[in-house]
Amino acid sequence: DGGITQSPKYLFRKEGQNVTLSCEQNLNHDAMYWYRQDPGQGLRLIYYSQIVNDFQKGDIAEGYSVSREKKESFPLTVTSAQKNPTAFYLCASNVGSDNEQFFGPGTRLTVL
């Protein structure tokens, strides 16, 4: 079955540590996205990539980094520079200009 996988589902890290969230898709989609979801704030775009080896900052990119070395993979690193990293992170992808986004199941990151 085609879809988007995110791992792990729950992630705990100590303050000051970098952590990488995984996102893999087998939908052959060109574009991939990372969102952060906090209560009452909806989905906020962190980074997105429209093609391999290219990505753009979203609205809240500070403290995050990404790479897009393969079409199917778009990992997100939460660095120690992110002031409040505890949140729910969603990865998404889409193809074409008229299609909806497909979402992964999300990763809940808690920084202790």
Next chain:
Amino acid sequence: AQTVTQSQPEMSVQEAETVTLSCTYDTSESDYYLFWYKQPPSRQMILVIRQEAYKQQNATENRFSVNFQKAAKSFSLKISDSQLGDAAMYFCAYRSAWYTGNQFYFGTGTSLTVIP
């Protein structure tokens, strides 16, 4: 940047009744797409319905339908015969029809409670 506004943080509906969730958006573009997504307690985002701005006919998917008012920049979701499984967070989203940017803009969501 486009903005999407959902002015109802919480809504409730009796089982089997009808409820309407509101969404407004701000854009200067004439061609775009609008979506409603559902996020149940599992937090998996699920597409409920989509609307192309160039189509005057309102989209319908079984018990879900929209009231798309392009001039008013309004895109409400009507859920008929509400079921317990409809309880979720609902997000309205906007996407330009132009490939450049390729960003989706989401509202802050409406939490729907279905009362048995």
